[in-house]
Amino acid sequence: MSAAAQAAERLRRVLPGVWVGMLAATAAMGTRTAFALLSHADASRMAGRLLAQEAHVSLALGVVMLALERAVARRRMRAGVPGASQFSLGMALALGALFCTVAGYFALLPLMEAARAGQGRWSFGQLHAVSAGFFAAKALLVALLAWRVAGERAWPGVSPPPSS
Numbered sequence: 712m713s714a715a716a717q718a719a720e721r722l723r724r725v726l727p728g729v730w731v732g733m734l735a736a737t738a739a740m741g742t743r744t745a746f747a748l749l750s751h752a753d754a755s756r757m758a759g760r761l762l763a764q765e766a767h768v769s770l771a772l773g774v775v776m777l778a779l780e781r782a783v784a785r786r787r788m789r790a791g792v793p794g795a796s797q798f799s800l801g802m803a804l805a806l807g808a809l810f811c812t813v814a815g816y817f818a819l820l821p822l823m824e825a826a827r828a829g830q831g832r833w834s835f836g837q838l839h840a841v842s843a844g845f846f847a848a849k850a851l852l853v854a855l856l857a858w859r860v861a862g863e864r865a866w867p868g869v870s871p872p873p874s875s
Contacts, residue, residue, distance in 0.1 A: 720783075724861060726775065727857035741761045763816070769809075770813075780801035781802060784796065784801075784802065804855055807849075815842050815846055815849065819845075823838045
């Protein structure tokens with residue numbers, strides 16, 4: 712395996728753990744701390760900014776993970792690994808996390824802003840619950856991806872980097 716492939720494999724194995732850690736920190740500490748320490752209006756603005764940054768970072772990490780998982784699927788197919796496919800479970804998990812990011816933040820944000828202004832079919836609380844559900848689903852998908860790649864056995868052509 713080339714040095715570039717080894718570096719990509721290291722990144723593939725580390726990135727989901729970092730990503731799920733960011734999601735946990737955002738949900739468990741960032742937004743909760745804001746509401747514990749600040750006025751409701753200030754906490755809402757801070758949480759909104761924090762979640763916006765998380766959504767953009769999640770988009771980037773999701774695209775990177777999708778590309779890394781795609782490369783692994785290709786190498787497995789070339790190596791003749793039994794059951795290998797051009798579409799892998801890792802790709803499905805990364806795509807699911809990307810979908811949750813787009814639907815849960817980018818699609819719902821305009822609806823939530825309209826609901827705050829008294830417009831639209833749904834209340835802000837209803838939309839917030841749906842958005843929180845997408846966030847939780849994304850965290851679960853990323854945790855599954857992290858667990859999967861961390862415990863993955865070495866396959867021909869896709870071996871983990873050698874230990875130092």
